[in-house]
Amino acid sequence: MRKYIGLKLFKSLRRQVVERHSLRTLFFECTLRCNLNCRHCGSDCRTDSEVGDMPLEDFLNVLDNEITPNVDPARVLIIFSGGEVLVRRDLEEAGREVMRRGYKWGMVTNGMALTESRLNALIEAGLSSVSVSFDGFPEIHNHIRQNPLSYDRALAALKLIAKSGIAYDAITCVTPELVPRLEEWKQLLIAEGIRSWRIFSIFPAGRAGRDDTLHLNEEQFRTVMEFIRRTRREGGIKLNYACEGFLGGYESEVRDHFYMCAAGVNVASIRVNGDISGCTSVRANFTQGNIYRDKFWDVWQNRFEKFRNREWTKCDECKDCKVWEFCEGGGMHLRDVNFRLMYCHYNMLK
């Protein structure tokens, strides 16, 4: 009953958040190049992407002419994402320019190219938050990342970042192999001085969609939820499950917040080719415009209908679902090219 009231209250707050749709997080997918070739990559990134990096001046042009005049930069977090952001040589310059305009910025990285001098330069350029992918013990991480150095590099990067004092977390994409060893993995993270951790599971997109061995079954998924709940109660490390989907009875117990898909509500992204969308993990059929053709702010204010009114998701298995009012059809990234739901977290836990 207590949780039901909480969900109802949050639903009411969420409705108003949608109405206001204040931009709070902006992803800049600055490159699709990557120095790894991960088995579970949702972006299908390659060493030499067919799509070139977006020139920094193009992004800054949108920032200066479309976004900054309409927001309080201090309340908008810009996230550089990829591909692997550290392959961009002008990342420091990009960060400095963003900082100069009053924005905070962060980045998601695999840690391969992070060294002490580079991290210091990035911090000088205003870097205030980092997430590092760290998927399990060496044999698991290196297998998924397909590089024998990747585990050591990711761990070294995390240790450096933890020392630096900025906000950070380690992100673990849990695969079936890791599920029985989660407790052991947690102890290792704590022993290495890592204090903030986020878990997510594979969803069927990019290369991950073609590899069934990476997907958790229902029992494994429930085990992960139980593990997160237990760990949060113990308090040895700050752990969250990612924003992926509505989790029924686990709501508010495995994350700091109730479930909400913020894509297109207060989160936007500028893709490497200029496309404007919600999160970078949402499929291309949800693209709302392109910075080379449209005015970003006009798109943000007047489009994004599918993101802000999710009545259209009330079909197929969601049609008669009793929790739709809290879930609204799940995360937008879980919808395929035909807008159909590919994966339901709630059903996995039934």
Place this chain on the structure above:
Amino acid sequence: MDNKWKVALLTLLGFSTAACCGTKKASKSDDKAQQKIEDAVDDPKIMLMYGVPFPDGEVARPIEDPATKDTEAAQFPDGSVVKPLTDEAAEQIKEEIRKEKEAAKEAENKQK
């Protein structure tokens, strides 16, 4: 019901971090906590799947770690290497930032 009441009620129900992390620390005398309540009402901070943690006043400090100093970094599968910034280049960037800060300070002093 007013939004602030809803957040307060969520807090009372034990969902102190449900709308925004940190609301449980709120007190009238604490401006920062008050700002957090306002943020919670305005926009809940959702930890995005491919996002990063929201910075919360952390203070960065320069780091010195011999174990990772000047190591070669990313290797592409084709064998080529992405080299990290050299220390000289990093120093140059730092110098530029220092000059920018000085210029900004001077401009601020002139305005005063």
